[in-house]
Amino acid sequence: MELNLGAHLTGKRGTPDYFTGEVWVEALAQSPSSNVQMARVSFAPGARTAWHTHPAGQILYISSGRGRVQKQGEPLREIHAGDTVIIAAGEKHWHGAAPDCPMQHIAVHTVVGGNSADWMEQVSDADYGG
């Protein structure tokens, strides 16, 4: 058993290669037996990921605020604290905060061959605006 105390966490600024706007990532846990990783990600209003996919999918638990998520080819969806988003393997999508509200989520994904995400182009203002 291992405890990772929130009081000692260090945030890392999300790289502009994969994010638009101010994003902070805190690595929370990696379960060695199953390669499951957990991270807490905080998006300032207007901030979002680039388009990306996950080799084994991802679960997002919205821990606070209000945001947006979109699967390629589908309409943008609003997400709120307490919601869960299940992203299938290989599904191209993005997620982020609302324009006028921060959003924080707990992200859970499985690492496959050392890789947990494949990153693509940034989300344009037009796509972000819906």
Next chain:
Amino acid sequence: MELNLGAHLTGKRGTPDYFTGEVWVEALAQSPSSNVQMARVSFAPGARTAWHTHPAGQILYISSGRGRVQKQGEPLREIHAGDTVIIAAGEKHWHGAAPDCPMQHIAVHTVVGGNSADWMEQVSDADYGG
């Protein structure tokens, strides 16, 4: 992509076979490609799981409150909102609220052959009291 809206969740009372005190479990997500399950579990003050193990381990993210976790043969540890607990495969342990404060956590584990936990004896008041 699938959204599970928190506003529509239904809680299920934790069975007295596996829990002591008042516990509510909300199933949040199952990622089909990797058999990763996520649930939100709310413990009233004094409530706790029985002793148990997980075939592929578990990650707990303490979403609110204050609680306790113990691995067999080790001292009881205090846990607080924002902390993460990583439980290895087969590690016998329990978790629950503090005697004077509720605790809520997000639990993430991998299902192996249809099974995500093996349940054992209840946590006695002496063990719970530390």
